[in-house]
Amino acid sequence: EAGVAQSPRYKIIEKRQSVAFWCNPISGHATLYWYQQILGQGPKLLIQFQNNGVVDDSQLPKDRFSAERLKGVDSTLKIQPAKLEDSAVYLCASSLTGLSNNEQYFGPGTRLTVT
Amino acid sequence: DAKTTQPNSMESNEEEPVHLPCNHSTISGTDYIHWYRQLPSQGPEYVIHGLTSNVNNRMASLAIAEDRKSSTLILHRATLRDAAVYYCILRDPNPYNTDKLIFGTGTRLQVFP
Numbered sequence: 524e525a526g527v528a529q530s531p532r533y534k535i536i537e538k539r540q541s542v543a544f545w546c547n548p549i550s551g552h553a554t555l556y557w558y559q560q561i562l563g564q565g566p567k568l569l570i571q572f573q574n575n576g577v578v579d580d581s582q583l584p585k586d587r588f589s590a591e592r593l594k595g596v597d598s599t600l601k602i603q604p605a606k607l608e609d610s611a612v613y614l615c616a617s618s619l620t621g622l623s624n625n626e627q628y629f630g631p632g633t634r635l636t637v638t
Numbered sequence: 639d640a641k642t643t644q645p646n647s648m649e650s651n652e653e654e655p656v657h658l659p660c661n662h663s664t665i666s667g668t669d670y671i672h673w674y675r676q677l678p679s680q681g682p683e684y685v686i687h688g689l690t691s692n693v694n695n696r697m698a699s700l701a702i703a704e705d706r707k708s709s710t711l712i713l714h715r716a717t718l719r720d721a722a723v724y725y726c727i728l729r730d731p732n733p734y735n736t737d738k739l740i741f742g743t744g745t746r747l748q749v750f751p
Contacts, residue, residue, distance in 0.1 A: 527681075556738070565725060565741025566682065579738060614681050624670055624729065627739060629681025 525549065527630035529615050535636045541603035544633045548596070548617030554578075555592055556627065557600050558614040566614055572598065605637045642726045647746045650716045658711040658745050660726030670729045671702060671709050674739070675722040682725065682741075685711065721749045 528547040536542050548555050553574050558566035569588065571579040575595040583590070587606070592598040602609055612632040618625040643661040650656045662671065672687040686693055686700045688709075693700040699712040713720055723744040 558739075563743070565723075565743055566739070567741070568738040571738060616681070624687065626684040627674075627682075629683065631679075632681050 527615055527617055527628055529613075529630040529633055531633055532631065533634045533636075535638065536605055538607055538637050539604040541601065542605055542635065543599050543601045544613050544615075544635075546598045546600070546615030546630060548598075548615070549628055552617035552619055552628070553595075554618045554620060554625075555598050556616040556618075557590055557598070558616065558629075560612045560614055560632070562611070569600070602635075605635075607637050610635060610637045642728060642742055644724070644726055644742060644745045646743065647748065649748045649750065650713075652718060652749055652751050653715050656713040656716045656720070656747065656749075658713075658724050658726075658747065659708065660710070661708045662726070662728055663707045665706050665728055666730070668730060671700065671706075672727045672729050672739070673698070673700065673711050674725045674727065674741075675720075676725070676744070677719075677722045682739075685724070687729075716747075716749045718749050718751060721747055723747070 530545050555572045557569045559569050560566040569583045570590045572592040575592050588602055590600045612634050614629050614632045616627040616629045618627045670687050670689050673685040674682040675685050676682040686695050686698050688700045688702055701710045723746050725741050725744040727739050
């Protein structure tokens with residue numbers, strides 16, 4: 524079974540530039556999550572999709588971050604414009620359903636460095 | 639959301655058992671206890687979860703205190719590949735609540751050959 528795919532794996536940009544990350548979840552998984560992990564901390568949820576609808580985006584900085592999952596499969600997370608404090612690993616995860624005891628499967632992440 | 643407390647770091651020698659503690663004194667009666675681990679340069683991966691009874695799977699065992707205010711993840715024979723950050727997370731099974739994982743800083747386990 525293929526895992527969660529993310530690209531790119533690494534990205535370096537200057538502040539005020541824009542960047543986009545892509546995620547392809549495990550086939551058949553209805554729920555997709557984007558997490559932000561700052562160095563030395565645990566991951567923090569940014570946004571959760573159930574199929575193509577947003578379930579929770581309470582921690583997403585909406586003035587600069589946006590995410591979409593138009594066809595209920597793959598998803599993109601965009602930052603525009605980037606700030607230095609956005610330097611982090613961005614993790615995508617998926618689960619079969621949105622039920623809380625469903626295991627979440629994580630991708631390898633995209634490491635973003637903002638200079 | 640109920641919080642968990644874990645030691646920042648622990649050490650073990652290869653092939654020895656490892657007991658990773660987690661305190662969750664404010665756990666509710668319906669919260670499940672989940673463990674995930676994060677190997678270097680990888681995303682977190684599920685390890686095990688339980689409610690009241692002790693649980694075993696191919697990766698580890700989970701021992702839950704009778705009052706459920708603490709739990710212990712047990713790796714029976716640590717290998718070098720078990721070196722990771724281990725996260726103890728409480729999850730509310732209420733389907734009307736978001737099922738997001740709330741990570742703390744976890745326990746960094748070092749395994750020495």
